[in-house]
Amino acid sequence: MADENSLGGRVRRYAKVGKAVGGLAARLAGERYLGIKIDRLEHASDLKVALGGLKGPVMKVAQILSTIPNALPPEYADQLAELQANAPSMGWRFVKRRMSGELGDDWHSKLSDFGQEAAAAASLGQVHKAKTLEGREIACKLQYPDMQSVVEADLRQLKLVFDIYRRYDKAIDPTAIHKELSARLREELDYVREAKQIRLYQEMLSGEIQVHVPEVVEELCTERLVSMTWLEGTPLLPYIEQHPDAADRNKVALNMFRAWYVPLYNYGVIHGDPHLGNYTVREDGSINLLDYGCIRVFEPSFVSGVINLYMALRDDNPDLAVHAYETWGFENLNQETIDILNIWAEFVYAPLLEDRVRHIQERDGAYGRGVAHKVREELHRIGGIAPPPEFVLMDRAAIGLGSVFTHLRAEVNWHQIFHELIDDFDEKTLAKNQAAVFKKVHLTKPA
DSSP, rough: OOOTHHHHHHHHHHHHHHHHHHHHHHHHHHHHHHHHOOOOHHHHHHHHHHHTOOOOOOOOOHHHHTSSSTTHHHHHHHTTOOOOOOOOOOOOOHHHHHHHHHHHTTGGGGEEEOOOOOOOSSSSSEEEEEEEETEEEEEEEEEEEEEEHHHHHHHHHHHHHHHHHEEEEEEOOOHHEEEEEHHHHHHHTHHHHHHHHHHHHHHTTTTTTTOOOOBGGGOOOBBEEEEOOOOBOOOOOHHHHHHOOHHHHHHHHHHHHHHHHHHHHSSEEEEEEOGGGGGETTOOOOOEEOOOOEEEEEHHHHHHHHHHHHHHHHHTOOOHHHHHHHHHHHOOOEEEEEEEHHHHHHHHHHHHHHHHHHHSSSOOOOHHHHHHHHHHHHHHHHTTOOOOOTTTHHHHHHHHHHHHHHHHTTOOOOHHHHHHHHHOOOOOHHHHHHHHHHTTTTOOOOO
């Protein structure tokens, strides 16, 4: 079978998708300007098929968008959530060519073994299991060819999709969302940066013995190849099947919570992609973090806003809630807008507000969709809002982790473990910690 990551394969995919997306735009325009009604669920399903044909970065973005409350109408969010980030892997001929391009024609001499079949394939690259000359097992993450041009083309398609939505739904202005996703995707192309981000997580999680971060193999890293030690573990869903004991699953949930939120509240950093393929579980319930391309760095004031909004809801302090929203960058707030934002905030913060052991979500998924739908309708009624860009990956992490905890059927006192992280929070201390750790790993904060 021809390699779908060849130039010809990508051209064919883009021609197909461009035609499909353009056709969907025309159908929607017909509804608006000619009164030709369309079935929006069918329209959303067709869009899912069109985007899925790319099996690349834009599909990953579509998945992220499906987890951001109110970023898309519910028909579209539900359909796009079904997309799977499983890009077609490069064949061995292309892998050899790519490895030669990164490490030279003698790249084989720098390794004692290199698996021809990809151990994992994702949106921007694929992972091969290999061994160093000393016999250490490593993971070589190799970027697909010409991905910079692919990402830019995908972002143009994404902008067209946003334009389609914006024509009939004014609840959310996606301008900042597109800008944020564009910046993060472009960062993910820089594997030198990802290597530094691995070291960043080693520093931030150095005190977390239940969370394992790989070591970077410096001599086998380039701008499009990052090599790290191989971490053995079981993917989440098989682990759950093998461990019916609730105590085991609760331990994994606690470790996941700390892996994501110790960096946030101590350093202002969050892992933006809690995809099931980005971590595995060890037999003792500790976890391996495997991918570091997508992180988000927040200003200390933003993290303060997260805590302030929690306290505002807990203490019924509307002035503090307004301060939190303004800190995050919401503009032109009035009481009606604040009341609508609080509907969603109370839903998201609910597990943290109750000082008891509970599931992360005690109602079915239909309830959450209903809350999101109500918020969307209300925002549409008042003319819409432009969410700050920081919310894109913050919501992605929160919703993604919530899904993980739901899979685990974890029953935890979320209030208690949250307070363990925030009770000693100090914005100036976070700023100091952030500056120190970024300097230590020679990493610049992204714009």
